[in-house]
Amino acid sequence: MQAEAKVRIGLEVHCQLTALRTKLFCACSSDYRSSEPNEKVCPVCFGLPGTLPVLNAKAVEYAAMIALALDCSVAGRSLFYRKNYFYPDLPKGFQISQYDKAGGVPLASSGHLEVEGKAVRITRIQLEEDPGKLTYEGTIDRSSHSLVDYNRAGIALVEIVTEPDLEDARGAKMFLEKLRSLIESLGVSDGELDGAMRCDANISLAGGARVEVKNISSFKEVEKALNYEILRQRTFSGAASSETRHWDERRSITIAMRSKEEEQDYRYFPEPDLPPILLGAAAVDGVRRSMPEVADSKAARFAREYGLSPQLARELAANKALSAFFEECARLHTGYQEMAGLSVSELSAEDVTGERAVAPADYVELVKMVESDAITRAQAKEALREATRTGRPAREVVRSKNLSAVADEGAIAAVIERVAAARPGSLEEAARDKKAFSFFVGQVLKEEPKAQPAIVARLLASRLRAKKT
């Protein structure tokens, strides 16, 4: 069987800065999703003649945050360019965007994002405006007119362009998910909102031409679209020509665009109505200081400052609410590993932020009980579940349910003997094999849930030694 040709995928992600209150170049509210058609419009975003764009300073700040989080270098002086093309959803007949050719300088360039240990290079990041939205009168095929809603026109978009470093559809999806969670953790965009994050992809098979797939409206569709396109190119191997295709969500296929749309010549040139964006070293530092910490660097810090294992630090940092909860607890108590471990395994974001949230002081007390062997970890978990279900403090649950560890070693020794009697030969196995030893401990805990696993293990070990002699 012939080896399959290597696939190279690059992505162009468009992300609305949904945390902005206003559009990119006018003071219209950016909150258009629940609006009537053409309700969030003004002379500027409607492209009436005589109007001028004025840049939203916050948009620059948010875009710079994304750039820094992706380790990009931010341009000290970047420019807006006009991308000229006609379409009924484009009010001015050009889109105000940025460009990396023809003398253009995008906001930031040369970054990367690590996905499963592999760096995906970020080519550039730029600010631009979203066009409006087109719908059709009647059905798509039999429509005599189109209908335009300009509410979305002028919404601030950040475009993130990657190098073709991705190798399959799954990898692309992982990249996009990580990118989304990164951007969400910055607090600049809510990727869950309908159409807030969209993506175009370019796909090439080794030795073949580069094919662009446009119009992928959500990340859910990306994997489907890429898999379809890879299969298509493999099937017609050698026949893939350099072209632009559209993802048809309804039919789940990519279709070639008409040649007229393909022969675009966007005639980029500098936007004369907008001064350059200046982001000197001091301004970039300011943005950096105002940035919420993103997951990767937070994980590194958790490992460094609190001595958490790398795995635990990553899991904790991935959850913004739990991270914040943990850090509050860390101010009250130094049992970091236990506090982090128990939060990651037992708590969700809602458990520490919702109405019935566990209070850090209460949680710390519970952890202290575990550490002093007053209760077992299993009991602590039980108490937490009850506490988050009812909203009662965990300590009170411990009291009312009478949770406490069995400290009587004689009673535990008796359980060991009972288990040994029920399974002849199991003591011998435990002496020979570590796995069997753990299994034996487990059996004892099953019989007596209040027993501390450490005590059971110690008593079992001495029992085995006694047997040998």
Added chain:
Amino acid sequence: MPRKPEPRASVDARQVERLADLSRLSLTPQEAERFRGELSTILDYFAALDGVDVSSAPEPAAPEEQPWQREDVAAPSTPDDVLRCVPEKKGRYVRAPRVF
């Protein structure tokens, strides 16, 4: 040292058609032919710039002031004002020619 002028072809009919297409203008054959000639003459005139030594051209001056930007504060939209300008509407939508 004066730059060697780049050779420039005058505009041909196909180019005029392409330009008209790019700028969404429909030209009669007579118009197209007239523009073809005029564009060629004007481009010939522009070719004088080929002789200018631009290697010493200064970079555009740095802005004298911090670029003006807007705070992210919303002002009421004015949908009634702009929709009044629209020649053809359907409900609250702007009606445009079909795209398929």
Added chain:
Amino acid sequence: MDPLSVKARQVPSLVAGGSLSAEEYVASILERVERLDGRIHAYLQVDREGALARARDVDKRARRGERVGRLAGLGVAVKDNVCVASLQATCASRVLEGFFPPYTATAVERVQREDGIVIGKTNMDEFGMGNSTLNSGYGPTLNPWDASRVPGGSSGGSAAAVAAGMASVAIGSDTGGSIRCPASFCSVVGLKPTYGRVSRYGLIAYANSLEQIGPMGGDPEAVSALFYAMAGHDPRDATTSREPPRGRGGAGLEGLRVGRVREFFGEGADPRVRERVLDGCSRLEGMGAHVEDVSLGSLPHSLAVYYIIAMAEASSNLSRYDGVRYGLPSEKGTADWNSAYARTRSAGFGEEVKRRILMGTFVLSAGYYEAYYVRAQKVREIISREFSLAFKGFDLLVGPTMPVLPPRVGDEPTPLEEYLIDINTVAANLAGLPAASVPCGYEGNLPVGMQLIAPRFREDVLLDAAVALVGEGGAPRPAEAP
């Protein structure tokens, strides 16, 4: 009354003091419009009722002793590419027929705040593309000095309106000479401010990086008052300067260092024009200025640079006219959008506009962008630098505004021939410098204007010089328009 019996500069104080009724004054201007504009065609639209209502309001406040503005009672003609809410703004293009902007340009808003009274909207070359006002979708404007001649352009309606006494002052716009050319041909003062001095919000764009709104009028003191009313930072235009406008010293021309730019007197210049402007230079000397010759070697390139940049920007600016959101409705029927757009645009735009869109599209298109647009921007920087150097030795640079006398209406120059007469005016736009045209003599009854160019933000020098040159009496009036 006869509006010409009062100097424009005196109107605001007379109205404020109650000795002149703004209503009567404005009515007399409207009466002249009615009598003369059938022939001149300076206006596309006259706001008779609006103007009278505002004038009455000014009078009422003056009677009550309340504060009235510094332009109180002045009748202002506004070029049709400058938006005034509730008045149609067509830019003299059919493509904008029926467009009533819901906003007023910042510059006009400031004039109205000072109680200037908008008389109406004036004719122009479509979208500002021309120097004759023949390229109007609504018929040409004629020169009040000689109805067989063009008034210049593109602010030809504004210039003709003030020259014929159909407005006290006027607002124009200048992308490559569009205020100075008609000011020269109609014998009025016209000022193109420094780029960034007056807000462009509400000015319908032709070429954004070059153009400014500016004042025009026969009385330089009134032109000055109009300029200061409009000038200053506007949060709606990010290209306006936050530096406050520099006030006039009001000094004479004693000691002023004036450079007579050799290239402006070059081979294309009509010798009669050259003579009149040299006379003007002698008058400057007579008033104490030191006049010397100076050469700016890159100026001959300015015309090509200007047209490349202006056409490039225009081709993009004019993309929005598709008949979908405003203006001429897109073609009815069920044509697909590409052909519907092309039909609407072809029906709505005039010939010169189409020519410039095609040219602009060409210079920006793949394979040509570097050779034309990028190269033009580099030469533009060279020209700017040359001006900066020249202003180390001079306070003012001068020459003929236009190299020719006003052309005849029937002349049919080729497009390039028409472009060539902009040779002296475009450089100030490329370098963003303030420049004025001031009447400086006549050849028969045909006016000749002198162009004055100053360093950035030194409109004060231009206005002081204009006042000195024109003198107390204001610019002469054409005999044909009594």
